[in-house]
Amino acid sequence: MSQKLADKTALITGSSRGIGRAVALAFAKEGAGLIGVHYTANPDAAQSTTRDIEALGVKAVAVQADLRQGKQAADNLCAQFSEAARAETGSAGLDILVNNAGIAPAVPLKHTTEAVFDEVMTINYKAPFFLIQAVADHIRDNGRIVNVSTGFTRIAAPTHPAYAASKGALETLTLALAPDFATRGITVNAVMPGVTETDMNAEWLASPEARASAEALSVFSRVGRADDVADVIAFLASNDARWTTGQIIDATGGARI
Numbered sequence: 001m002s003q004k005l006a007d008k009t010a011l012i013t014g015s016s017r018g019i020g021r022a023v024a025l026a027f028a029k030e031g032a033g034l035i036g037v038h039y040t041a042n043p044d045a046a047q048s049t050t051r052d053i054e055a056l057g058v059k060a061v062a063v064q065a066d067l068r069q070g071k072q073a074a075d076n077l078c079a080q081f082s083e084a085a086r087a088e089t090g091s092a093g094l095d096i097l098v099n100n101a102g103i104a105p106a107v108p109l110k111h112t113t114e115a116v117f118d119e120v121m122t123i124n125y126k127a128p129f130f131l132i133q134a135v136a137d138h139i140r141d142n143g144r145i146v147n148v149s150t151g152f153t154r155i156a157a158p159t160h161p162a163y164a165a166s167k168g169a170l171e172t173l174t175l176a177l178a179p180d181f182a183t184r185g186i187t188v189n190a191v192m193p194g195v196t197e198t199d200m201n202a203e204w205l206a207s208p209e210a211r212a213s214a215e216a217l218s219v220f221s222r223v224g225r226a227d228d229v230a231d232v233i234a235f236l237a238s239n240d241a242r243w244t245t246g247q248i249i250d251a252t253g254g255a256r257i
């Protein structure tokens with residue numbers, strides 16, 4: 001087994017399920033030292049992820065925060081994880097932050113209420129912004145920040161305008177922050193998944209017609225798996241990606257190229 005993340009401390013938001021869980025397991029397989037499994041409403045799913053990480057011989061802690069609370073949740077999450085990291089490793093230092101938690105309501109412009117808009121922008125953009133701000137003093141030299149975006153910033157998505165725009169803001173933030181973090185060897189990148197087999201899509205992918213059209217988006221003629229995306233994130237988190245920063249990496253399976 002390669003150990004590209006040997007002894008690294010990582011915090012992954014929304015890693016109870018889906019892509020975040022796959023990222024946590026990919027990091028554990030690469031020998032991470034401690035993984036923070038952040039969740040909101042599913043403690044059982046978070047515990048299942050921490051157990052699976054521990055089964056790979058890696059320390060894991062579950063940390064809860066509802067990112068609908070924006071900066072307050074980001075500060076609380078950072079404080080909780082720093083305390084846990086100090087207890088587990090003797091240091092509050094962090095090597096890798098993955099801003100993965102997100103929601104993607106399918107609401108066209110006409111039906112987007114202010115409440116939906118605010119919730120999407122808060123979870124997908126405001127909370128990652130303030131989480132990066134909160135961890136900035138804890139993140140070690142040569143650390144990694146990876147933000148999870150969406151292919152909908154490249155492919156027009158009239159079904160999800162607020163969602164697509166929230167991720168567009170996250171991508172712009174990725175570029176804006178890269179120079180300052182680079183002074184300490186820290187890279188800041190984003191990954192854009194395409195349609196990926198997770199709970200987020202389970203309902204609409206249950207329809208054979210919808211699944212066929214989702215499969216047809218990719219040049220590989222299938223829907224993505226969470227580990228297809230997680231492996232790209234694990235690469236960006238590793239030393240192998242030290243020369244890549246401020247970039248938006250496509251992990252859509254060549255959707256509509």
Ligand SMILES: NC(=O)c1ccc[n+]([C@@H]2O[C@H](COP(=O)([O-])OP(=O)(O)OC[C@H]3O[C@@H](n4cnc5c(N)ncnc54)[C@H](OP(=O)(O)O)[C@@H]3O)[C@@H](O)[C@H]2O)c1
Pocket residue numbers: 013014015016017018019020038039040041042043045065066067068100101102103104123148149150151192193194195196197198199200201
């Ligand atoms: N799946 C796709 O096709 C796809 C495509 C493009 C981009 N993405 C992006 O990839 C990321 C992960 O998506 P996914 O499909 O893995 O999602 P998912 O299966 O729905 O899991 C969502 C994760 O985010 C957490 N979460 C939900 N609401 C939250 C809140 N208010 N505060 C904090 N955490 C919250 C959940 O925690 P609980 O378990 O506690 O609820 C869960 O861990 C998202 O940013 C999404 O936009 C996904």
